[in-house]
Amino acid sequence: MIPDKAPKEDVFHGSGDRKKEAHIPSFDKYKELYLKSIENPDEFWGDIAKDFFWKTKHTGQFLDYNFDVTKGEIFVKCMEGASTNICYNVLDRNVHERKLGDKVAFYWEGNEPGDELTVTYRELLQRVCQFANVLKSQGVKKGDRVSIYMPMVVELVVAMLACVRIGAVHSIVFAGFSSQSLCERILDSQCSLLVTADGFYRGDKLINLKLLADEALQKCRDKGFPVHRCIMLKHLSREAEETPLVSQSPPAKRSCPGLQVPWNPEVDLCWHSLVRGASDECEPEWCESEDPLFILYTSGSTGKPKGVLHTVSGYMLYTATTFKLVFDYQPDDIYWCTADIGWITGHSYITYGPLANGATSVLFEGLPTYPDVSRMWEIVDKYHVTKFYTAPTAIRLLMKYGSEPVQKYKRESLKVLGTVGEPINPEAWQWYYTVVGEKRCPIVDTFWQTETGGHVLTPLPAATPMKPGSATFPFFGVVPAILNESGEELEGPSEGYLVFKQPWPGVMRTVYGNHQRFETIYFKKFPGYYVTGDGCRRDQDGYYWITGRIDDMLNVSGHLLSTAEVESALVEHEAIAEAAVVGRPHPVKGESLYCFVTLTDGMTFNCTLEAQLRKQVREKIGAIATPDYIQDAPGLPKTRSGKIMRRVLRKIACGERDLGDVSTLADSSVVEQLFQNRCCTAV
Numbered sequence: 169m170i171p172d173k174a175p176k177e178d179v180f181h182g183s184g185d186r187k188k189e190a191h192i193p194s195f196d197k198y199k200e201l202y203l204k205s206i207e208n209p210d211e212f213w214g215d216i217a218k219d220f221f222w223k224t225k226h227t228g229q230f231l232d233y234n235f236d237v238t239k240g241e242i243f244v245k246c247m248e249g250a251s252t253n254i255c256y257n258v259l260d261r262n263v264h265e266r267k268l269g270d271k272v273a274f275y276w277e278g279n280e281p282g283d284e285l286t287v288t289y290r291e292l293l294q295r296v297c298q299f300a301n302v303l304k305s306q307g308v309k310k311g312d313r314v315s316i317y318m319p320m321v322v323e324l325v326v327a328m329l330a331c332v333r334i335g336a337v338h339s340i341v342f343a344g345f346s347s348q349s350l351c352e353r354i355l356d357s358q359c360s361l362l363v364t365a366d367g368f369y370r371g372d373k374l375i376n377l378k379l380l381a382d383e384a385l386q387k388c389r390d391k392g393f394p395v396h397r398c399i400m401l402k403h404l405s406r407e408a409e410e411t412p413l414v415s416q417s418p419p420a421k422r423s424c425p426g427l428q429v430p431w432n433p434e435v436d437l438c439w440h441s442l443v444r445g446a447s448d449e450c451e452p453e454w455c456e457s458e459d460p461l462f463i464l465y466t467s468g469s470t471g472k473p474k475g476v477l478h479t480v481s482g483y484m485l486y487t488a489t490t491f492k493l494v495f496d497y498q499p500d501d502i503y504w505c506t507a508d509i510g511w512i513t514g515h516s517y518i519t520y521g522p523l524a525n526g527a528t529s530v531l532f533e534g535l536p537t538y539p540d541v542s543r544m545w546e547i548v549d550k551y552h553v554t555k556f557y558t559a560p561t562a563i564r565l566l567m568k569y570g571s572e573p574v575q576k577y578k579r580e581s582l583k584v585l586g587t588v589g590e591p592i593n594p595e596a597w598q599w600y601y602t603v604v605g606e607k608r609c610p611i612v613d614t615f616w617q618t619e620t621g622g623h624v625l626t627p628l629p630a631a632t633p634m635k636p637g638s639a640t641f642p643f644f645g646v647v648p649a650i651l652n653e654s655g656e657e658l659e660g661p662s663e664g665y666l667v668f669k670q671p672w673p674g675v676m677r678t679v680y681g682n683h684q685r686f687e688t689i690y691f692k693k694f695p696g697y698y699v700t701g702d703g704c705r706r707d708q709d710g711y712y713w714i715t716g717r718i719d720d721m722l723n724v725s726g727h728l729l730s731t732a733e734v735e736s737a738l739v740e741h742e743a744i745a746e747a748a749v750v751g752r753p754h755p756v757k758g759e760s761l762y763c764f765v766t767l768t769d770g771m772t773f774n775c776t777l778e779a780q781l782r783k784q785v786r787e788k789i790g791a792i793a794t795p796d797y798i799q800d801a802p803g804l805p806k807t808r809s810g811k812i813m814r815r816v817l818r819k820i821a822c823g824e825r826d827l828g829d830v831s832t833l834a835d836s837s838v839v840e841q842l843f844q845n846r847c848c849t850a851v
């Protein structure tokens with residue numbers, strides 16, 4: 169499956185000399201270890217597990233599973249019998265055993281240049297213990313769900329690790345999501361407590377987060393689910409005496425015109441007051457390997473987000489190992505992942521993977537374009553970042569401004585560049601490689617999903633020759649296959665459904681509260697395989713190329729959205745009878761949202777309605793789901809059985825007249841009408 173020898177033609181390597189120090193220094197070494205990871209997973213992962221702390225050791229085989237729905241319930245169990253605590257492994261072990269207490273865990277860089285903090289491993293451990301004690305004092309127990317809705321501040325990491333320390337399950341909701349989305353997630357996972365902040369700035373835009381959190385809690389109350397505790401961090405309104413425990417001063421209190429901090433004394437508690445009296449020692453709760461670790465919601469093709477559940481031991485080992493090998497982590501690295509912790513990339517590769525390795529990371533609150541488009545490179549030079557991980561959408565955005573803003577800074581420290589979230593187009597890859605990395609840095613194009621917990625297809629920087637746009641080969645323990653529509657495995661160069669044949673430690677275990685949905689989405693279509701929902705091509709050299717989603721999901725700026733979720737937000741407007749949403753290629757975002765709406769009788773389509781619909785979707789889901797195009801569609805192309813032909817709508821959205829086979833279309837006249845009404849410019 170993996171070629172015997174790495175190809176020599178049409179591939180890139182990066183000219184930097186990393187072979188001497190690299191963990192995986194050659195393709196041959198990769199291949200040797202890969203075979204070991206597949207043929208003898210117990211030994212492969214068992215060796216890795218030796219570096220971690222186990223309160224009790226596992227008994228039996230390393231991974232036990234069933235991936236075949238026809239043979240009974242789907243399950244994956246890793247290291248049964250073992251007990252541990254991830255917080256202990258990523259903090260106490262580093263401070264006490266590995267003597268990394270004085271090492272910087274995070275350089276926090278605020279939205280505003282000049283706002284910065286430095287947090288060492290020892291300080292992080294103390295702050296996590298204090299907050300863990302706070303959670304306990306508020307009645308949070310092992311297994312309880314805690315919702316976290318916070319900006320990119322150190323306290324977000326503190327809150328998540330404090331949950332983990334006491335065995336509570338965190339459910340982090342990206343702070344760009346609406347109050348409605350937060351409410352749905354709180355209800356689905358039945359969270360007993362919410363941790364949030366007063367507000368934050370995204371560039372020059374103030375987000376009144378507490379206001380949104382309160383709206384969400386009111387919605388929960390209206391639905392009969394009162395959340396009795398809400399802990400609020402004062403991020404923007406912090407007083408001098410509320411200085412957190414860190415090496416450097418926190419940003420001075422600024423005046424934040426427009427900041428509104430509603431306060432409900434029945435429910436609200438102040439982070440700072442609670443922490444002030446809390447002890448900084450807290451015995452970790454020892455958890456079983458398969459105890460739940462966290463829930464993270466991701467879009468589902470039916471419109472209802474899925475609560476992806478990850479468990480303790482497998483996720484810990486997998487994120488730690490992928491971080492170490494994919495970024496070829498070395499102890500003097502300064503690593504920076506620009507994702508938000510509210511997404512899986514931030515969970516796995518800002519918090520768990522880097523901390524498990526004792527790494528020093530940059531934690532960035534701001535935007536790549538604020539206050540100007542050089543901000544990323546300024547930060548790279550400021551902290552001497554060596555490993556840099558971002559999304560293709562950010563690369564494409566910065567590419568628009570040319571190389572000058574990049575070249576204003578030296579970037580000499582950079583050694584490895586990474587991308588994640590969507591296929592990277594070869595043009596953006598070349599720009600990243602040539603302009604940002606000056607042909608010195610290999611690019612690790614990491615393919616993975618919220619569900620996979622960590623990288624599953626990825627190059628290794630010193631081992632894998634790169635092809636621009638290809639995520640190359642499987643990570644250790646991962647066995648991909650490409651299936652045709654009938655579920656047959658295709659050999660050699662081929663294209664079809666990307667599936668995985670066996671589990672790896674970090675794969676999700678269930679959809680929270682709905683195991684049947686988990687089985688249906690990922691295992692029903694092709695029994696015996698985990699189905700990713702992505703299309704994939706394998707070339708003559710065995711390289712994997714992701715071709716995009718093959719279900720009703722869109723990837724906007726590296727974030728998955730379900731068309732059904734946007735459609736249901738649109739039809740909640742009284743003027744809309746029916747809606748169909750498709751993706752239209754976008755030069756920066758990858759895909760943009762093109763919405764066709766059919767009005768209810770007597771309604772007229774105008775700018776006011778368009779603005780109302782955009783606002784409605786933003787309020788229901790969040791700003792990332794704001795429609796780019798909304799088109800009046802008196803009729804939608806349907807089959808005789810009434811199914812909307814999205815393939816045809818995608819062509820109309822792109823202005824492509826070649827519609828392919830439309831013999832099943834019930835009424836072909838609607839198509840012409842839709843072409844005539846096409847929107848050409850996005851808002």
Ligand code: PRX
Nearest residue numbers: 588589590591613614615616617618714728
């Ligand atoms: O379609 C694939 C795309 O993002 C999806 C997963 O989205 P999410 O769960 O939000 O996680 C994003 C961060 C891991 C995948 O099913 N995707 C992710 N990385 C890549 C990618 N597509 C192509 N190449 C990638 N490197």
